[in-house]
Amino acid sequence: MLGVGVNSIMGTPYPEGVTENATRECQIGFWTTSMSYYRTMELKRYKDAAPFEFGDFTVRELSPAVFSLGSVAEILVPMGAERDSRVSEKTHRMYVVVTGDLEFRVAGQTFRAGPGDTIHISAGEEYGFHNGGYEDGRLLLIRVPGPTLPERY
Numbered sequence: 001m002l003g004v005g006v007n008s009i010m011g012t013p014y015p016e017g018v019t020e021n022a023t024r025e026c027q028i029g030f031w032t033t034s035m036s037y038y039r040t041m042e043l044k045r046y047k048d049a050a051p052f053e054f055g056d057f058t059v060r061e062l063s064p065a066v067f068s069l070g071s072v073a074e075i076l077v078p079m080g081a082e083r084d085s086r087v088s089e090k091t092h093r094m095y096v097v098v099t100g101d102l103e104f105r106v107a108g109q110t111f112r113a114g115p116g117d118t119i120h121i122s123a124g125e126e127y128g129f130h131n132g133g134y135e136d137g138r139l140l141l142i143r144v145p146g147p148t149l150p151e152r153y
Contacts, residue, residue, distance in 0.1 A: 042066045049074075056081035063146065071146035077102065077129070077137035085128035092144040093121040095129070100137025104129045 042064035049060040058076040070092075077083075077100060085105060095104070097117045104113050106127045113119055121127045131137045 040066050068146065070142060070144035073141045075139040075141055077131045077139060079131055079133065079136055082130045083128045085126050087126050088121045088123055090143045091123050094142040095119045096140040098138040098140060100131055100135055101133035102129050102131050102137050
């Protein structure tokens with residue numbers, strides 16, 4: 001629920017419990033951090049996200065530059081392609097299956113995932129996947145924190 005005060009930095013209502021008399025530290029620490037999510041709009045067009053090869057996969061980094069806390073990438077997974085098992089270094093790694101029927105291995109469990117399915121992998125979990133289906137697969141990968149170089153998708 002929103003309070004009645006107005007944030008002098010953003011010109012928007014304060015959340016309940018935060019008033020105009022909030023400390024500068026709160027305003028700078030919280031509102032400045034939040035401001036990039038509420039005031040800075042950036043459009044990154046799909047056609048501008050140059051694809052690159054990563055082993056058997058084709059990857060596109062889709063995240064706008066303003067989104068620095070994580071990232072979104074598209075991964076094209078050809079029939080027969082395999083992501084060898086590895087341990088996740090990201091706090092959160094989520095794969096969303098857009099097309100295809102892929103077999104995932106996560107923390108000792110093996111399961112099939114199809115369009116609309118989302119798989120969350122935490123830091124320290126071993127994972128991999130294989131496209132044993134009859135069509136190329138397409139995944140969205142959401143990572144927190146975002147990529148570091150060299151990145152291992």
